[in-house]
Amino acid sequence: MKFNQKIDTIFLDTHSKKFEIEDKVNVIISPSLYWVKKVALPVKYIRDVKPLLVSLFEDILPTGNYSYHAYKKGNDFFIFAYEDKVVLDLLKNKGISSSQLNNIYLSQSEFDTISNPIAIDENQSLYVKNDLVILLPSSFFDAQESLDINNRTLSKHNIRLNQFGHIVNSKSLYTLVGIFSLLIVLLSVEFFIVHDKTLKIQDLKDNLFTKHSLKATMMQNRSMLKDYSSLHERQMRVRKYMGYMLSMNLEDTQKISLVHLKGKKLIVEFTGIVKGTQVKIEKELNKHGVKLKTRFKSDIWQVEMSV
Known part of the structure; x- marks a missing residue:
């Protein structure tokens, strides 16, 4: 290559x-x-x-x-x-x-x-x-x-890739001892600074997890996020479908008698609708891409939508 x-x-x-x-x-x-x-x-x-x-x-x-x-x-x-x-x-x-x-x-x-x-x-x-x-x-x-x-x-x-160690000769030994002594002091100071920053980061992480009631591991939190995202999407679909229902122009004798959420199904029941007159409503919902199942139970017309 x-x-x-x-x-x-x-x-x-x-x-x-x-x-x-x-x-x-x-x-x-x-x-x-x-x-x-x-x-x-x-x-x-x-x-x-x-x-x-x-x-x-x-x-x-x-x-x-x-x-x-x-x-x-x-x-x-x-x-x-x-x-x-x-x-x-x-x-x-x-x-x-x-x-x-x-x-x-x-x-x-x-x-x-x-x-x-x-x-x-x-x-x-x-x-x-x-x-x-x-x-x-x-x-x-x-x-x-x-x-x-x-x-x-x-x-x-x-x-950069580190390849070789440094060879110290006798002429530079005293200079290096002085440099290393200074480095030890600087590194000691830096250690406490780094340690302090590390503790602050850990505190921020712990406070964030506590504030939002997060789980102990990221895997658990991702799983929880996935569940909440799925729930949010379902709630938005329910809200959208209800908006379609409530915005329809029903006849004076036609009314929504029941709205029920059962599992992943939104069920809406209408009164005052006879067979044949429901076609207009079905076309309106199909136009919005709503997948639905309908049936008549006595004088009740029932619409079931997957959310």
């Missing part, structure tokens, strides 16, 4: 075939190689978010040595965690040395505007859901676009 640009760009995934690269390349890494969250935080700048990244990921990351990255889009922050060694080892395994790397990008920043699934191989496709770029089996989709980024402009959100 190589593309003709001034500097070639490749897409790196664990299932990628081995590359044959001679010059420097840009690399876009698959969602399978990093963790991502979209979060809203009570801070304004990226510099305020970076100290919080470890704590924002600590409840989901498996054991490993992670680097972190973040950028802001609109009012939200997109935050990332990735293992440098995993990516570097995979690059080496696929035939790319560290000296051949120009810039490294995340799929999230490079494909977040796609409107259709993009197939990266026979089995996997990129897809955007809730503003997040994810990797799904291609069998989930009826059709996908091919992975072609010849004309795609890369974003400014490149990341």
Whole structure:
């Protein structure tokens, strides 16, 4: 998967075939190689978010040595965690040395505007859901676009991979000791600042959950939201159908005698309607797209609508 640009760009995934690269390349890494969250935080700048990244990921990351990255889009922050060694080892395994790397990008920043699934191989496709770029089996989709980024402009959100440790010599030892001492003081201060901000965020979260009587987990809250959304939609349909009923021009002898909501059925009964005269009302309701069942019970004409 190589593309003709001034500097070639490749897409790196664990299932990628081995590359044959001679010059420097840009690399876009698959969602399978990093963790991502979209979060809203009570801070304004990226510099305020970076100290919080470890704590924002600590409840989901498996054991490993992670680097972190973040950028802001609109009012939200997109935050990332990735293992440098995993990516570097995979690059080496696929035939790319560290000296051949120009810039490294995340799929999230490079494909977040796609409107259709993009197939990266026979089995996997990129897809955007809730503003997040994810990797799904291609069998989930009826059709996908091919992975072609010849004309795609890369974003400014490149990341760095940490490759080497620093070697300390005797000449710089005393300087480094002084620097480290200062860093310890600064980090101690920053730790308390970060800890305070983390507690404030947790308090905001707890207060929000308590204020709105939310459940303990997001999965429970999403389920509750789905139930309320379904209930709201039903109530709006009931209101709309009742509006149709009440706005009809009935004869003086024709009246609505009963309105009853039974499960997912809205039942309206009319008096003063004889067989044949109900056709006008049925046509009026059908014109509004109302699916209904009607029947006569003695001198009562009953209309049943699904809501």
